[in-house]
Amino acid sequence: MAPQLDSFFKQVDSNTDVFIERLRKAVAIPSISAEDARRPDVVRMGHFLADELKALGAEVELRPLGKQPHKEHLDLPPVVLGRYGNDKNKRTILVYGHYDVQPAEKSDGWATEPFELTVDDKGRMFGRGSTDDKGPVLGWLNAIEAHQKAGVDFPVNLLMCFEGMEEYGSEGLDDLIKEEAKKFFADADAVCISDNYWLGTEKPCLTYGLRGCNYYSIEVSGPGADLHSGVFGGQAHEPMTDLVAVMGSLVDSKGNILIPGISEQVAPVTADEEKLYESIAFTMENLHESLGSTTTIHEETKPTLMARWRYPSLSLHGIEGAFSAPGAKTVIPAKVVGKFSIRTVPDMDIETTNKVVYKYVEEQFAKLGSKNSMKVYAQHTGKWWVASPKHWNFSAAAKAVERVWGVEPDFTREGGSIPVTLTFEEATGKNVLLLPMGSSTDGAHSINEKLDKRNYIEGIKLLGAYLHYVAEEPQN
Numbered sequence: 001m002a003p004q005l006d007s008f009f010k011q012v013d014s015n016t017d018v019f020i021e022r023l024r025k026a027v028a029i030p031s032i033s034a035e036d037a038r039r040p041d042v043v044r045m046g047h048f049l050a051d052e053l054k055a056l057g058a059e060v061e062l063r064p065l066g067k068q069p070h071k072e073h074l075d076l077p078p079v080v081l082g083r084y085g086n087d088k089n090k091r092t093i094l095v096y097g098h099y100d101v102q103p104a105e106k107s108d109g110w111a112t113e114p115f116e117l118t119v120d121d122k123g124r125m126f127g128r129g130s131t132d133d134k135g136p137v138l139g140w141l142n143a144i145e146a147h148q149k150a151g152v153d154f155p156v157n158l159l160m161c162f163e164g165m166e167e168y169g170s171e172g173l174d175d176l177i178k179e180e181a182k183k184f185f186a187d188a189d190a191v192c193i194s195d196n197y198w199l200g201t202e203k204p205c206l207t208y209g210l211r212g213c214n215y216y217s218i219e220v221s222g223p224g225a226d227l228h229s230g231v232f233g234g235q236a237h238e239p240m241t242d243l244v245a246v247m248g249s250l251v252d253s254k255g256n257i258l259i260p261g262i263s264e265q266v267a268p269v270t271a272d273e274e275k276l277y278e279s280i281a282f283t284m285e286n287l288h289e290s291l292g293s294t295t296t297i298h299e300e301t302k303p304t305l306m307a308r309w310r311y312p313s314l315s316l317h318g319i320e321g322a323f324s325a326p327g328a329k330t331v332i333p334a335k336v337v338g339k340f341s342i343r344t345v346p347d348m349d350i351e352t353t354n355k356v357v358y359k360y361v362e363e364q365f366a367k368l369g370s371k372n373s374m375k376v377y378a379q380h381t382g383k384w385w386v387a388s389p390k391h392w393n394f395s396a397a398a399k400a401v402e403r404v405w406g407v408e409p410d411f412t413r414e415g416g417s418i419p420v421t422l423t424f425e426e427a428t429g430k431n432v433l434l435l436p437m438g439s440s441t442d443g444a445h446s447i448n449e450k451l452d453k454r455n456y457i458e459g460i461k462l463l464g465a466y467l468h469y470v471a472e473e474p475q476n
């Protein structure tokens with residue numbers, strides 16, 4: 001394998017500019033799944049990927065998913081299904097990624113235009129989606145191209161499933177995965193997802209767990225229209241005052257969730273699990289660097305990692321309808337929608353969690369004695385996932401990490417969520433591996449999201465090397 005991988009690696013290095021150009025084109029498409037007006041851009045991004053794949057010789061289908069639930073005027077973006085290679089003597093690996101991105105505006109505080117890939121002198125490639133998840137998705141395409149240019153036989157058959165709604169709860173994808181498990185995905189021997197991050201900036205990891213995510217809205221309304229606070233203040237119940245009181249009762253500033261019935265569902269920590277945290281390469285400095293501050297709740301790494309992987313958390317995200325522009329508008333908003341989410345862990349149940357959340361929010365609102373109306377509902381939900389890393393899929397990836405990065409990877413869990421991971425595992429019955437490309441300082445979902453050139457280029461080598469080791473790894 002050594003000379004083959006060396007030729008592949010050489011091609012990756014000499015095609016650096018081509019691969020960065022491909023990322024530049026992808027970042028330039030503002031494929032924001034959460035914004036209705038950007039839906040044509042999300043669709044455009046799906047077509048861009050499909051065209052790039054076709055040009056590389058892959059068989060590609062754009063699968064429509066129908067209308068978006070609760071937004072029937074919007075078509076869901078298509079799922080890009082691809083196949084590269086169909087050799088019965090090779091293993092088949094199914095890879096998943098997403099081509100949609102989080103919202104981004106320069107005015108949010110970006111130093112550069114979010115949809116223009118900007119490479120600085122430290123090799124940091126700034127742009128929305130660079131690390132989450134356009135860089136890793138293009139990593140698979142780049143690995144194919146470097147094999148072709150190196151004249152190295154592609155070691156596996158590759159099935160690809162790239163969606164455009166991951167950042168909005170993967171609407172519509174669960175059903176497609178279940179339907180295709182015994183059709184398009186039938187040959188898959190294992191699944192690999194590159195859509196998370198290292199714990200720090202130097203040590204690669206393989207990931208075997210994710211938290212789930214239940215995302216909620218609380219709508220409070222009363223007045224027929226926005227009001228003048230001088231003319232009407234003190235006379236009408238104000239939706240924003242009610243909402244802030246309810247939202248303020250969900251979590252305290254130490255991160256404790258105040259809703260009864262949440263912590264009761266969390267599985268107890270075992271003695272074996274306790275030991276795992278000791279060997280992970282992670283420092284508080286890593287956290288300070290990726291946080292961009294030292295404002296941590298915990299002072300030590302173990303409770304910090306447990307808070308990220310092992311316990312639920314509740315975050316307040318924003319208020320739709322609230323005055324948020326600079327200046328001093330004296331308005332009483334007539335209707336406001338508060339958004340919060342709970343990251344869930346074993347053994348939390350989606351429905352039980354919804355039930356206790358609705359009950360608690362309704363009780364808190366009732367306590368206010370307000371004449372306004374309140375509605376609470378889940379926008380989307382997705383279950384947590386924890387798998388066994390004792391599988392050839394993981395051992396092949398560990399060898400690839402050692403070959404490319406020269407170190408043994410850490411085995412980690414992830415605080416974020418990729419809702420369809422569990423669906424892939426259950427529907428195909430195959431092992432799922434998370435193989436991250438980006439690092440802890442990439443700022444996914446934040447301003448100034450970036451992917452380091454080094455992580456992109458070595459990451460392409462990693463994805464390709466993983467496929468070579470997969471081809472050779474003995475069955476468990």
Ligand SMILES: C[C@H](N)C(=O)N[C@@H](Cc1c[nH]cn1)C(=O)O
Nearest residue numbers: 132166167168169195213416417
């Ligand atoms: C880890 C992955 N790259 C990611 O960012 N996932 C999102 C998925 C999500 C869940 N609800 C909305 N989006 C995340 O963890 O926030």
Ligand SMILES: [Zn+2]
Nearest residue numbers: 132167444445
């Ligand atoms: Zn994301």
Ligand SMILES: [Zn+2]
Nearest residue numbers: 098132133195
């Ligand atoms: Zn992602």
